[in-house]
Amino acid sequence: MFNKNVNPTMKENENREQAILRAAEREFLARGYDGTKTTAIAEAAGVTHALLHYYFRTKEKLYERVFDDIVSRLETSLVEAFSANGLPFMTRLEEGLRRHFLYLLDHPDLPRFLINEFTAHPERAAALRLRFGVMLGRVLASLQADMEAQAAEGTIARMNLTDLLYDAVALNAFSFLSYPLAGMLLAPGTDARAYHLARLEENLTVIRKRLQPDPPCENASSSCSPDWLP
């Protein structure tokens, strides 16, 4: 049952089932569902094609398994990212966004993969939305009270926390979504990591300034209108 590991594409102590899963995740993330061939997965895993069907029956089932694993890990990472306790609101927020970004830096194909999945399979989306809803609820609950306290003090502007997180996730995810176009266009020669880390700092600046209280209104200049009021 335990293989002798003569297969060079497998890690130490990894069995063929795990090798197929790893290869499938790589292929699906890189090429999407339709672009991935089960023959290519089998080849990448160093096993025969039939074995893939022996373990996972169909391409669809293998895909669902891979997808579920990916979402589970993302959930864990996101909830942990915002779990720091006892620190001031801005510190926790920035630290959470930094961790969220670094997670994406380790999984740069993830945003595109999730977006394509939700678009291409709306029939499966309902169950997944529920999972993301629960995850978002946890993050919101963990930050909401602190945010309101700060707003009451007047040290940050009053705004909807969901909108703020949406802004932050948009900026973070887009750095990876746009890299194949924008990375080489805006910073040719720079390596990917340095490029992304520069974007992270800009993203954090945007979020910080989004929360900056409006300046006191001394004159009629437009920047004095409290645009966050109804």
Add this chain to the structure above:
Amino acid sequence: MFNKNVNPTMKENENREQAILRAAEREFLARGYDGTKTTAIAEAAGVTHALLHYYFRTKEKLYERVFDDIVSRLETSLVEAFSANGLPFMTRLEEGLRRHFLYLLDHPDLPRFLINEFTAHPERAAALRLRFGVMLGRVLASLQADMEAQAAEGTIARMNLTDLLYDAVALNAFSFLSYPLAGMLLAPGTDARAYHLARLEENLTVIRKRLQPDPPCENASSSCSPDWLP
């Protein structure tokens, strides 16, 4: 040569070649290259499958033609969006971003389509990057001088215009990229258009605040550190 238009899927005065192009664009945008079958395009266009190959020879060539048309229209739209003249910098910027967003509202599949194209076909990406580079250069040139004048007056913060446009495009595009997940999660029941228009206002607020000058430094609070300096 001119058809009698007995085909119900074709518009008045539209020939079969155009009908194939329209159907191909719809299919490719919705399902991507791999997910689209030439048989499905032919069926959607109301012609036999062989006719598609008669006009465009291969799926690949048809795809390139569709892609090129899409990019050309986007270029025109973007350059026009920022071409308003004689108005103050902030007005031109906001108006340009508003038009950019409304264009996406008419073409909600476009961001995902472009991202997938650049990721899946890096070999073709070079030529396209050049086109996007020219387009970006035009928009930058048209705004740069005005922005510097405003910054010199002190009415806006000093920052890199490219970063600012990147932030804005990220926020605008992500509204459409994330809609299948976030739309139904955050605003169930709301219709898509209202949802997106609400995001547009938040996006403009983010950009406005990004440009808000830092408050004068009266005390040692963290919001007083001029984080836009080296």
Add this chain to the structure above:
DNA sequence: ATTATCTATAGATCTATAGATAATGC
């Protein structure tokens, strides 16, 4: 006796083309 793995192949798509026929322009 069960689990893991392979070879070989059936069956389903999907792209592309060959070759016939109809419509149009000179």
Add this chain to the structure above:
DNA sequence: ATTATCTATAGATCTATAGATAATGC
């Protein structure tokens, strides 16, 4: 004489399974 359109089918993938053989656990 050229352009547009159709029917029919070849050829290439790709998914999935059948059925044989080897390895493992009782």
